[in-house]
Amino acid sequence: MGLMSLYRNGEINMVVTEKLLLFFIDLILPICVGYLLQKQKRWGDPFFNKMMRVGIIYVTSITVTISFWGSGISAETIWLPILGVVMQMVPFGIGYYVAKRKYKDPLEQGSYILAAMLLNRGVVGSLSVYILFGEVGYSSAQLVMLLSNLVLFSFCFPMANYFSELEQGKRRGKPKLKSVLISPTQLPTLGIVFGIILYFSGINRPRALANVMDITIHITAWLGLIPVGYSINFKKMKGYWKRIWDIAAIKFVLTPVLLYFPARLLIHNDIVLRTFLVLATAPTAINAVATAKLNKLNVHVAMAAFILTTALYVVVIFPLLLLLNSL
Numbered sequence: 001m002g003l004m005s006l007y008r009n010g011e012i013n014m015v016v017t018e019k020l021l022l023f024f025i026d027l028i029l030p031i032c033v034g035y036l037l038q039k040q041k042r043w044g045d046p047f048f049n050k051m052m053r054v055g056i057i058y059v060t061s062i063t064v065t066i067s068f069w070g071s072g073i074s075a076e077t078i079w080l081p082i083l084g085v086v087m088q089m090v091p092f093g094i095g096y097y098v099a100k101r102k103y104k105d106p107l108e109q110g111s112y113i114l115a116a117m118l119l120n121r122g123v124v125g126s127l128s129v130y131i132l133f134g135e136v137g138y139s140s141a142q143l144v145m146l147l148s149n150l151v152l153f154s155f156c157f158p159m160a161n162y163f164s165e166l167e168q169g170k171r172r173g174k175p176k177l178k179s180v181l182i183s184p185t186q187l188p189t190l191g192i193v194f195g196i197i198l199y200f201s202g203i204n205r206p207r208a209l210a211n212v213m214d215i216t217i218h219i220t221a222w223l224g225l226i227p228v229g230y231s232i233n234f235k236k237m238k239g240y241w242k243r244i245w246d247i248a249a250i251k252f253v254l255t256p257v258l259l260y261f262p263a264r265l266l267i268h269n270d271i272v273l274r275t276f277l278v279l280a281t282a283p284t285a286i287n288a289v290a291t292a293k294l295n296k297l298n299v300h301v302a303m304a305a306f307i308l309t310t311a312l313y314v315v316v317i318f319p320l321l322l323l324l325n326s327l
Helices: 003-040 045-069 079-102 106-117 121-144 148-172 177-181 184-200 208-231 245-266 270-279 286-294 299-326
Strands: none
Touching: 003 208, 045 148, 045 184, 045 208, 045 286, 079 106, 079 121, 079 148, 079 245, 079 270, 106 148, 106 245, 106 286, 106 299, 121 270, 121 299, 148 184, 148 286, 208 286, 208 299, 245 270, 245 299, 286 299
């Protein structure tokens, strides 16, 4: 093995170690803090709702502007991010079909669709493909996920807002398109558009902004996930455990099977193809819970799906992927 290969493997190992550490610091820890604060009963929902709005709407707008300014999108690499968007739209279509027939409450419908659609590719998916396929898998995963924020803010936020407005519409009439699309939750979308404009304008992003983005990412995680932890209510989730097992089927069976054939036609590198399919089996993302809470949907549906699918992935799905990869 050459020195360059050793250097690259060491670099990726450091990245994976860092991701595991960040998984604890920026995901597990703030959720635990929020759950403990719930027991203190010093603050109520309005306080934590404001905290989440500041983090996910305003701080995130800064983060995505900086991120897309230095995204490096090109004609040669855009096809993988496009397939990454398709990877999200397939479970959205299935989830929408199921939710409309399974639930009558729009708040439950919206939360179920988010849980079915959003995949934990950034942490669980990236770590999985690195363990399975190494550097090629890891770098390919980053390209597949390049447009994830665009989908989250420009599609998932308006959709969640629509179901929230639909519930209110039972009392006030049908929601208007303007109220769905024009809201503070669309500020991150404007940030993405501004970042893309800056990138294609040829203006180089100042190096110092990378450090700013590192800080805003941590701030967003804590401001967004402490309220998620505060919302955990195992008693209320109890009524949904048996009703969300079909999300596991959407995540781990239907989505990868439906994506296999178009991916096989478009992806000619075997490792990249396998990487894509492993990402397609990722469990429910915590963003599904955060988006549901931010838009006042039934957060317990998404939370139950997040816990159930993550547990199934760790105990059953990933060991199975390891076994299949070793054959």
